[in-house]
């Protein structure tokens with residue numbers, strides 16, 4: 001009985017680990033790709049600053065070259081909403097993946 005428990009626990013650990021690693025790698029990989037605009041595998045200072053400039057332009061909604069407190073606040077709110085959406089989507093995706101995992105195993 002004890003042996004059986006250990007075996008199933010080991011099987012669970014093995015099947016769970018790659019999924020976790022994949023999720024993590026995917027997340028950081030996407031972040032990197034976003035910055036590495038010319039896709040040469042490194043993020044140069046110019047690429048990093050380009051990305052920062054893009055973020056700045058996104059925040060500066062009236063395009064006057066300055067970010068007002070209102071604009072910063074609006075960006076914060078928008079980001080909050082986006083995060084919420086992302087979390088919902090991620091939750092849905094995770095539930096889908098969970099189903100697929102079971103299909104693969106059986």
Ligand SMILES: [Ca+2]
Pocket residue numbers: 035036037038039040041042043044047
């Ligand atoms: Ca690059």
Ligand SMILES: [Ca+2]
Pocket residue numbers: 060061062063064065066067068071
């Ligand atoms: Ca502005």
